[in-house]
Amino acid sequence: MFKAYLLEEANGKVSGRLTEVDESQLPQEGEVTVDVHYSTLNYKDGMILNGLGRLVRSYPQVPGVDYAGTVLESSHPDWKRGDPVVLTGWRVGEWHWGGYAAKARAKAGWLVPLPQGLSLKQAMAVGTAGFTAMLAVMALEKHGIKPGSGEILVTGASGGVGSVAVALLAQAGFHVAAVTGRPEQEAYLKDLGAELIVPRSELAEAPTRPLDKERWAGAIDNVGGTMMARVLTQMRYRSAVAAVGLAGGTQLQTTVLPFLLRGVSILGIDSVMSPKEERLEAWARIARDLPLAKLDAMTQTATLADLPRLGQAILKGELHGRTVIDLKA
Numbered sequence: 383m384f385k386a387y388l389l390e391e392a393n394g395k396v397s398g399r400l401t402e403v404d405e406s407q408l409p410q411e412g413e414v415t416v417d418v419h420y421s422t423l424n425y426k427d428g429m430i431l432n433g434l435g436r437l438v439r440s441y442p443q444v445p446g447v448d449y450a451g452t453v454l455e456s457s458h459p460d461w462k463r464g465d466p467v468v469l470t471g472w473r474v475g476e477w478h479w480g481g482y483a484a485k486a487r488a489k490a491g492w493l494v495p496l497p498q499g500l501s502l503k504q505a506m507a508v509g510t511a512g513f514t515a516m517l518a519v520m521a522l523e524k525h526g527i528k529p530g531s532g533e534i535l536v537t538g539a540s541g542g543v544g545s546v547a548v549a550l551l552a553q554a555g556f557h558v559a560a561v562t563g564r565p566e567q568e569a570y571l572k573d574l575g576a577e578l579i580v581p582r583s584e585l586a587e588a589p590t591r592p593l594d595k596e597r598w599a600g601a602i603d604n605v606g607g608t609m610m611a612r613v614l615t616q617m618r619y620r621s622a623v624a625a626v627g628l629a630g631g632t633q634l635q636t637t638v639l640p641f642l643l644r645g646v647s648i649l650g651i652d653s654v655m656s657p658k659e660e661r662l663e664a665w666a667r668i669a670r671d672l673p674l675a676k677l678d679a680m681t682q683t684a685t686l687a688d689l690p691r692l693g694q695a696i697l698k699g700e701l702h703g704r705t706v707i708d709l710k711a
């Protein structure tokens with residue numbers, strides 16, 4: 383028997399509980415059984431824990447979209463017992479058994495090796511949020527945006543994706559402007575490398591004209607909705623917005639003028655089905671470029687028992703940085 387956090391549905395209402403499950407309950411699908419050391423809490427985990435967004439296909443479900451641990455058993459030549467491995471995405475925790483359990487079973491192709499230089503805990507401090515931040519930075523770079531290009535705006539900056547994005551961009555030499563609704567996070571964001579703090583209220587209202595003064599050479603948007611619409615009006619000529627999140631809404635009401643008159647691009651970022659080559663590139667960049675002292679400073683540790691409280695807190699925007707779930711605690 384081992385511990386697991388299980389979501390169940392009754393009368394259309396989803397509830398979770400900490401329980402013990404049997405090895406025979408592990409899914410048959412997948413060639414690799416993993417001893418899970420750490421998982422994490424992402425915005426999507428908050429949605430899943432609260433039964434939102436129709437993300438889970440069927441209940442009961444072990445949630446947790448990320449995990450890191452060591453291989454217990456493998457029938458696939460890519461992995462052997464004892465290998466340290468990391469998993470993010472692939473609809474794990476949504477359609478497949480997730481990381482909020484002391485053991486998991488995965489398809490061999492879903493796993494990547496623990497990047498050199500990171501501990502299992504640090505890999506989960508990065509987790510889907512940090513991995514996605516790296517994908518967004520890579521997308522801006524591939525668009526041709528360089529540290530000398532001008533200021534890069536990060537919205538939802540004190541959240542998980544935002545915090546890692548600020549740290550990665552600053553480390554790479556970009557000038558970072560961080561949007562936050564929490565003035566008390568200003569010192570935290572400056573420590574991560576933000577040079578300018580933009581109060582959320584400055585970008586909270588819908589645009590009144592299609593184009594505003596050109597300000598940002600690039601943007602990583604974790605908020606969507608009205609804020610993204612507003613940001614689009616302020617983008618500089620030939621700049622790009624990496625569209626990552628929906629913390630402020632899924633609707634996007636804009637005109638086509640930023641695209642037609644300023645050549646602005648929206649770069650869609652999807653971490654879930656990111657192909658293996660891109661995954662390996664992103665993890666190698668994270669291990670090389672993310673300052674570990676900053677990663678440690680943005681990370682808090684919790685246990686499975688904390689999930690009900692934390693799952694609500696992340697949806698309310700009350701957490702900052704990253705939250706690691708310790709399965710060995």
Ligand SMILES: NC(=O)c1ccc[n+]([C@@H]2O[C@H](COP(=O)([O-])OP(=O)(O)OC[C@H]3O[C@@H](n4cnc5c(N)ncnc54)[C@H](OP(=O)(O)O)[C@@H]3O)[C@@H](O)[C@H]2O)c1
Nearest residue numbers: 425514538539540541542543562563627628629630653699
């Ligand atoms: N595309 C992908 O593959 C991918 C991967 C991971 C995450 N995501 C998405 O990216 C977003 C961020 O994820 P996360 O894990 O970093 O979540 P998070 O830790 O909760 O961060 C979100 C941040 O957005 C800001 N925010 C929250 N509600 C807001 C609102 N109503 N209006 C404006 N700002 C608001 C807050 O920052 P401040 O307090 O600093 O303003 C909050 O900390 C989520 O929407 C998530 O679903 C997408």
